[in-house]
Amino acid sequence: MSRLVASGVSVAVDDGRLILADASIEVRAGEVHALVGPNGAGKSTLFGVLAGDLTPASGTVTLDGAPLGGIHPRELARRRAVLLQSNTVSFPFTVEQVVRMGRAPWARTPAEDQDDAAVRDAMAETDVAGFAARTFPSLSGGERARVALARVLAQATPVLMLDEPTAALDLKHQEDVLRIVRARALAGAAVAIVLHDLNVTLAYADRVTLLSRGRVVAAGAPGEVLTAARIEEVYGQPVDVFPHPGTGVPVVVPRR
Template identity: 70%
Template sequence: MSVRLEARAVTVIPDGARAPILAEASVQIRAGEVHALVGPNGAGKSTLFGVLAGDVTTSTGSAWLDGRKLAAYPARELARLRAVLLQQNAVSFPFTVSEVVAMGRAPWARSVHADEDEKAIRAAMTDTDVVELGSRTMPSLSGGERARVALARVLAQRTGIILLDEPTAALDLRHQEDVLALARRRAHEGAAVAVVLHDLNAAISSSDRVTLLSRGTVVASGAPAEVLTAARIEEVYDQPVDVFPHPRTGLPVVLPRR
């Protein structure tokens, strides 16, 4: 699979900080794959995600998209290539759900793809189960409903690269599974998908590749079963675990020792 997006030995040191929050981190996001970024709190997952999205400036190293430095892309061109779902999706004004999802089509205004707007919006709302919420205003929604609307906006953008930062955090069990299934489907259709996850079992079952971070560095990157071993999880998370095959699927299951 071709590499669409990558970070090459990136280090991020915030202004006034003595130590980096991300150090010499490299990752490749490939077309046709779901790539999960995992690690404990403060590991650098969201910072690396921000570098890949083009929202975080690196101190050294750089992010690349299709062999070109990410920083060289004009904003509109970048928005037509990659869509980003952030952890926080606050909407202060009383936009309706339909209006917010339609915002995902803004990069395509006055382009040959503008005639796809209605179809893209409808499909995104259907896929995220928010059709019945279409006329509701954003402030009237629950946290989980707002998260699904934010995802619908990202899907309506119809880009070949999709970046999702903790997309399941505010969702119930059914909608968590729906979101991960959507990510897998988009990858199967050829998209390059990067997703920040806290749930290691979700990372194992839903991703093709995993990058494990700890204290701002990449510990390991590769197939989920090879990266997320019991010994490595215990070392990184400081929590003993058992990893054993699921009785039906055979996929590894991570269970904390209690």
């Protein structure tokens, strides 16, 4: 079932130049849908349109069939959670307080009874429970990224949107985050995620939308979209793509 759908959306900057042109995407329940492409391809712009943070100059965006712009902000926060690249908290809130902010949309609803459990489980999932009492500004970049993810998980929405959630993380925590994302999709969530690592995309995504210069180049199953020829065309880097000897999942290796 399609949860979040953008059809023919375009975004222009002040001088009228299009930075996203006629882009379409469907984010389905039970799937991890990765947005990939080189720097400046339009990934974050399309992500912003899907999140409702950017209003397209043309095209439509719907959430569960309803126009995204017509959904009240509080209701929107109960239906989709968004993790941005930048995770800044100016005041010295503790880790637990920051994670608990994810429960704000559920205040004064029956779901408020689940606040403590949702916060506890999200901190355990992201391996931040051990420094729950520390202040957010005292954390490393990777620790902040995991706390921000815990806040989004605690929000407990059926649509999860993540913009480069692994960028500041070490190898173990990158894999931990991707396993969490995969598990959320298997439990029925619709996940839209911006990724740079093509091997991660091939390993964890169900569907891929590949962008280049503000346009969608291809969309579909990762192995069908991320071919050696198409990667070289879009990224300008020759690569080999072959099945991993242990898992059979395609692996991308730059030609050096």
